[in-house]
Amino acid sequence: MELIDSHTHLDFPDFDEDRTALLAESRALGVRRMVVLGVYQGNWQRVWDLVQSDPDLYAAFGLHPVYLDDHRLEDLHELGDWLTRLAGHRQLCAVGEIGLDYFIETLDRERQQALFDAQLQLAADFNLPALIHVRRSHAAVIATLKRFRLKRAGIIHAFAGSKEEAREYIKLGFKLGLGGAATWPQALRMHRVLAELPLESVVLETDSPDMAPAMFPGQRNSPAHLPAICSALAGIMAISPEQLAAASTANACELFNW
Numbered sequence: 001m002e003l004i005d006s007h008t009h010l011d012f013p014d015f016d017e018d019r020t021a022l023l024a025e026s027r028a029l030g031v032r033r034m035v036v037l038g039v040y041q042g043n044w045q046r047v048w049d050l051v052q053s054d055p056d057l058y059a060a061f062g063l064h065p066v067y068l069d070d071h072r073l074e075d076l077h078e079l080g081d082w083l084t085r086l087a088g089h090r091q092l093c094a095v096g097e098i099g100l101d102y103f104i105e106t107l108d109r110e111r112q113q114a115l116f117d118a119q120l121q122l123a124a125d126f127n128l129p130a131l132i133h134v135r136r137s138h139a140a141v142i143a144t145l146k147r148f149r150l151k152r153a154g155i156i157h158a159f160a161g162s163k164e165e166a167r168e169y170i171k172l173g174f175k176l177g178l179g180g181a182a183t184w185p186q187a188l189r190m191h192r193v194l195a196e197l198p199l200e201s202v203v204l205e206t207d208s209p210d211m212a213p214a215m216f217p218g219q220r221n222s223p224a225h226l227p228a229i230c231s232a233l234a235g236i237m238a239i240s241p242e243q244l245a246a247a248s249t250a251n252a253c254e255l256f257n258w
Helices: 019-028 041-052 065-070 073-086 109-125 138-148 163-171 188-194 223-237 241-256
Strands: 003-008 031-037 057-061 092-101 130-135 154-156 175-178 202-204
Touching: 003 202, 003 223, 003 241, 019 031, 019 223, 031 041, 031 092, 031 223, 031 241, 041 057, 041 073, 057 073, 065 092, 065 109, 073 092, 073 109, 092 109, 092 138, 092 154, 109 130, 109 138, 130 138, 138 163, 163 175, 163 188, 175 241, 188 223, 202 223, 202 241, 223 241
Parallel strands: 003 031, 031 057, 057 092, 092 130, 130 154, 154 175, 175 202
Antiparallel strands: none
């Protein structure tokens, strides 16, 4: 069973003690490729250095809405410079993690929107997919994506919306990222949505080190948990783990041109 982890933060200090061993373990379990996402200007070089150390790692660069107070205006210009310098590199795969977060009420929504718009424009300019963070902001994100109509679309990370919201994203060409959150027994609404999602629109992810699945409560999440996440989600979707893994891998390869 071959798997792709479409959303990790493997550069985070949580992995400094055992990153090499963890990558080897993940590969032994069938996780062949992993995407590492930058979230603020200060970690882009760390992400790129990590990705350059391993041919099966891929990088995305972005300014995450949760780090809004850390972002400076010049960071957007620097993001454009990074994308220009790395354009066409096989290990640059997307713009992300970007998006809107309305869960944290202290984050200025106008500033978030301006930053989101600017980064979607970069995704359009460089013909890259966008990897999108959405928390309690589906309506605003959908409205924004309808304005931009990205040619290569992208992934709605940690999708936890309704059937109707799923339908809107899919119409815009986006894949829905599924991970540990949906494995929890109390995620009943998400279980109902999962059962109706078209297989051609889903990709698997961990969000390592966050979003640990129900099978590993309170633990650091990692790509090595992806096979267990796949099995749990497949059970909810009433298909085999092999079917879900094959669909997710094909969808990620199509999106990233692998």
